[in-house]
Amino acid sequence: MRRVEVIGIEGMPEIRPGDDLAAIFLKALREKDIFLQDYDVVVFASKVVAKSEGRIVDLSGVKPDAAAEKLAAITGKDPRIVQLILNDAAEIICVGEDFILTETKHGFICANAGIDESNVEHGKAVLLPEDPQRSAAVLRRKIEAATGKKIAVLLADSCGRPFRIGVAGTCVGFAGMKPTLDRRGEKDRFGKTARITIVAIADEICAAANLVMGELQEGIPAVIVRGLRFKLDEEQQSVKTLFFDKRRDVFRTLACKQHFLAVKNLREGQNTLKS
């Protein structure tokens, strides 16, 4: 039978700024007698990666500007959190009742620039890792060096989606594998050639990992996904390869135009949110 295993690594301590996350992960494996295998995918919660990199902000030091105050009033969010979102956003795509959809400076599209206040001390917020692709590559290099196994590393975050209720584990960084499996040109079982089948395997792996990680109390920040078929990939790609080109994305070029323009005006100092 074709079988994939999703193995949660329990027993890792709370991760603090400056911690060597790879070393902590490897120690937990040793304590549980778990041995990595070639083609394992190790999925880390992006939040613990961010914490180890010191990407924790004390909100008492954040002074929201007028744009942040205005967006906070619209979204019901803390103005200091909104200021952090504006700091990390290259573009605001659209604004909902309770979220701000952004493209971050490193090209990642997510609500609230990936910033949140859960699982961190009161009065603090956690940003996304500074450069998730670099973080994934460093973790992979260290784990491969220590174990001698060829693996891939993914960073996962819980992301909301348009239309569908609920958050799902989603890939925010990757190293050692391509995040999509391009099957265009292959034949189906009736000999028809696939035209548009590109499979988002990194997202599917992160969703599977999230079933074990949980969201709140579980404290399982790393998961091994074993038994997958994928090609190891040494190329360092941009996180932008996860997303449609802006000009070809109907949701960006057409659908969100009104909101985008309104918020762009806001950010350019016109201080009016027209829609």
Place this chain on the structure above:
Amino acid sequence: MRRVEVIGIEGMPEIRPGDDLAAIFLKALREKDIFLQDYDVVVFASKVVAKSEGRIVDLSGVKPDAAAEKLAAITGKDPRIVQLILNDAAEIICVGEDFILTETKHGFICANAGIDESNVEHGKAVLLPEDPQRSAAVLRRKIEAATGKKIAVLLADSCGRPFRIGVAGTCVGFAGMKPTLDRRGEKDRFGKTARITIVAIADEICAAANLVMGELQEGIPAVIVRGLRFKLDEEQQSVKTLFFDKRRDVFRTLACKQHFLAVKNLREGQNTLKS
């Protein structure tokens, strides 16, 4: 260690109209000496469910109307496929270069009303199951009756997503479990109360299942996901519970307005696609 297994059920034959899918699945389990356990989630590819229900259309019998021809020209799709999409759509949400985003008559939001031509004979297309919730409930009832185990059944389809490249396994029908895990009110590890954490576990399970099912040649139309923590649920819910309320969905009420209006005009016989 917390562990989830994703077990692909190989050896099932090509499914044809009128086949008893539950019986075929159970026979494959017996042949492979696989025994279901309480709290297993059985995920079926929605395409084989549709096939067993005879939801296969011979395109030679489909006569596209003027609206279908027009939308076909815009999207580059076969006008007969577009006609099938219009037949099954309660609403057209927006139109892209190569897709038509629809809400189907049973309330499911997906590209092309879920209709496609892969893995079926040349000149034919497969629709979504007539009522995916009923299909899931029937499969669950038959499998539980035969095995004496308490399980959940999900139907999975590969769906594209706004912004992100690639399709991912997504829940299109469910029975025996709630599709989301509502964790609002629970505390995180720092004692903070979760405000918005609703986890789309059915989508995560279907994404995990899709890692094993594959897309084209694999012929693994059923997968067991084992080791999950969830509450069994006897309530028969609408497939609409997977989606945001239309009035609260910023992507529907604001962003897609232009396209929606244009296509609505088209469907109401004005035959103009303004945007």
